[in-house]
Amino acid sequence: MSEKIDVRGLSCPLPVVTVRKKLLEMKNGVLEVLVDTGTSRDNITRMAVNTGWKVEAKEEDGEYRLIISSKKK
Amino acid sequence: MIEKLMQMTRASGCAAKINPKDLENFLSKIKQTKDKRLLAGFEHNEDAAVYKLDENTGIVFTLDLITPVVNDPYTFGQIAATNSLSDVFAMGGKPLMALNIVCFPEEERKYHLLDMILQGGADKVAEAGGLLAGGHSVNDKEPKYGLAVVGLVDPKKVIYNNTPEVGDFLILTKPLGVGIISTAIKGEIAEKRVVDKAVFWMTKLNKLSQELLELNIHSLTDVTGFGLVGHLSEMILLSGKELGVEVSIKDIPVIDGIYNYINMGMVSKGAMRNQKIYSCLVEKNINLSFEKEIVLFDPQTSGGLLISIDPQQVEKAIKLLHQEGFAESKIIGEVIKSKSKERIKIC
Structure with a gap:
């Protein structure tokens, strides 16, 4: 089962900081993140990829759903 | 507390x-x-x-x-x-x-x-x-x-921000990166040595000696909210002449330690916005990684001066700037003739 986190409405750089903390706790698995700006989508993606996660982004009504998963199953 | x-x-x-x-x-x-x-x-x-x-x-x-x-x-x-x-x-x-x-x-x-x-x-x-x-x-x-x-x-x-001349050399007097560092401070990942460096530059007055101001400086502005590329674009586009700039990426001074913060997602909305607005003016003649490129759009608070100066006097200017505490001042490029839409060439 994946975990979910909603960082919409948070000001920069809190979305990426919040997701980073969550990923450090999880260590592996799948995290679904809701973000409302392109900047946060890009920052979270960059951080996650650079710390060894895979990211898939989907745009939904001007907002974004990021599926972050660990590379090792 | x-x-x-x-x-x-x-x-x-x-x-x-x-x-x-x-x-x-x-x-x-x-x-x-x-x-x-x-x-x-x-x-x-x-x-x-x-x-x-x-x-x-x-x-x-x-x-x-x-x-x-x-x-x-x-x-x-x-x-x-x-x-x-x-x-x-x-x-x-x-x-x-x-x-x-x-x-x-x-x-x-x-x-x-x-x-x-x-x-x-x-x-x-x-x-x-x-x-x-x-x-x-x-x-x-x-x-x-x-x-x-x-x-x-x-x-x-008076030294205006839009009066550079073809052949001028461009000097930047402070290293870039303070916008990324303040985002990293807010994100609580900034290291003390990096913050100290950013504070040193942000609290350094852009005051130049009379001797420097009397050199043949054709145009002058400070690099602030629109980032290096934004302020370069004002200098050439608002000149009313067919001007461009050729900037050498390896010569642009940058505060050590910021690339790691960029990779950890510490890029401000302002930097992304500047990139969106001004990147249509940029021609990249080399492969630029995201982190090297975004620094050129990073909003600077209390950033350095961008000096467009007669090439005959550039060496003297650099020497004086170093003496006046702008130890990381560098010649970052040159003003060229250009009609192209992409008038800021990054080499």
């Missing part, structure tokens, strides 16, 4: 500027006063307004106000004042007198923070040779601080 100034604010420093395209739109609706005494006004996004009193005397007038970029209130006061005073220096002027402008949340009653902010500002005005003469305050949710500054300039020696 540790009180963190940056937790009291949303966007920080010059990254909190209104979108330049929207700003242009609003400003175009304001009726502009044409008067031959007004040597610099709205027309080419000058750093400050200049009013000619007589043949030998001009007044430089500017106002700047920013949100916190560091947590320490005294340091923030120094940075905000240095940033405000910079606009006078960027016109070739000398500050005479300044007024505080401050927004602060009354409800929280953290007036000791406000005391420190104002003290930091007052110390910088004194260091710049100006007099602090009053101010104005507003009760506001987010703290903000800055100065309105009046300075003096010889009207014949």
Whole structure:
């Protein structure tokens, strides 16, 4: 089962900081993140990829759903 | 309890500027006063307004106000004042007198923070040779601080932001990256040695010696909210001539340690916005990684001066800048003739 986190409405750089903390706790698995700006989508993606996660982004009504998963199953 | 100034604010420093395209739109609706005494006004996004009193005397007038970029209130006061005073220096002027402008949340009653902010500002005005003469305050949710500054300039020696000449060399006097570092401070991942470096540069006055100002400087501006590329674009596009610039990426001074913060997602909305607006002007002649490229768009608070100077005098200028404490000043490129849409060539 994946975990979910909603960082919409948070000001920069809190979305990426919040997701980073969550990923450090999880260590592996799948995290679904809701973000409302392109900047946060890009920052979270960059951080996650650079710390060894895979990211898939989907745009939904001007907002974004990021599926972050660990590379090792 | 540790009180963190940056937790009291949303966007920080010059990254909190209104979108330049929207700003242009609003400003175009304001009726502009044409008067031959007004040597610099709205027309080419000058750093400050200049009013000619007589043949030998001009007044430089500017106002700047920013949100916190560091947590320490005294340091923030120094940075905000240095940033405000910079606009006078960027016109070739000398500050005479300044007024505080401050927004602060009354409800929280953290007036000791406000005391420190104002003290930091007052110390910088004194260091710049100006007099602090009053101010104005507003009760506001987010703290903000800055100065309105009046300075003096010889009207014949005003240095505009849009008067570079083909063949000029471009000098940048401070390293880039302070916007990314303040985002990393807010994200609580910034290391002390990197923050110290950023604070050192943000609190360094952009005051140049008379000897430097008397060199053949054709154009001068400070690099702030629109990032290096944004301010370069103003310099060439608003010149009214067919000018471009060729910039060497390896020569652009950057504060050590910022690439790691970029990889950890510490890029401000302001940097992404600047990139979106100005990247259509950029021609990349080399492969640029995201982190190297985004630094060129990073909004700088109290950033360095961008000097367009006669190539004959560039060596002397660099030598003097180094003597005056701008130890990381570098020649970053050259002004060229260009009709191309992509007038900023990165090599």
